[in-house]
Amino acid sequence: MEAALDKSAIKTKRLVLRHFKVEDAVALHPIFADREAMRFWSSAPKSLAQTEEFVRETIRAYQAGTGDDFVVLFEGAVIGKAGLWRANEIGFIFFRSVWGAGIASEAVRAIMSRASMRGVTSIIADVDPRNERCLRLLEKLGFVQTGAAKRTVLVDDEWADSVYLEARV
Numbered sequence: 001m002e003a004a005l006d007k008s009a010i011k012t013k014r015l016v017l018r019h020f021k022v023e024d025a026v027a028l029h030p031i032f033a034d035r036e037a038m039r040f041w042s043s044a045p046k047s048l049a050q051t052e053e054f055v056r057e058t059i060r061a062y063q064a065g066t067g068d069d070f071v072v073l074f075e076g077a078v079i080g081k082a083g084l085w086r087a088n089e090i091g092f093i094f095f096r097s098v099w100g101a102g103i104a105s106e107a108v109r110a111i112m113s114r115a116s117m118r119g120v121t122s123i124i125a126d127v128d129p130r131n132e133r134c135l136r137l138l139e140k141l142g143f144v145q146t147g148a149a150k151r152t153v154l155v156d157d158e159w160a161d162s163v164y165l166e167a168r169v
Helices: 024-032 048-064 103-117 132-140
Strands: 015-019 068-074 077-085 089-094 122-127 144-155 158-168
Touching: 015 103, 024 048, 024 068, 024 077, 024 089, 048 068, 048 077, 068 103, 077 103, 089 103, 103 122, 103 132, 122 132, 132 158
Parallel strands: 089 122
Antiparallel strands: 015 068, 068 077, 077 089, 122 158, 144 158
């Protein structure tokens, strides 16, 4: 398996994080189609075509140097994605089956470490304040609140607020 990984892959104790491939859309789609997993995402659940476009956009962002996003694998299976977009904004989402297992924490720590090695000095996050699970995780990883705003994102005719956080890396 190691020989197949590109040199920018990240390995942790349990995970492999590698850059996106077009064919990852099929494996990631069940997450992006899951209403509960997408509850606090910045868009409604996606069709397969929308997931495919998301993957293509993610690949283009990496190639342009404006993103550093990874597919997360556990025991060889795709379980989510984590990485930076807009140069230093963290984003992550995982299958519900791995929630509560420390996977997100392990993946985000790896992203933060990679960012630091690449010269990024701070990472920001924009979190729906109702997403208590995400807020607890980011706070545990050293993120501190820097601001908040009302009605920042409209998803499925429902306005969401934002809590802004930042961590020095």
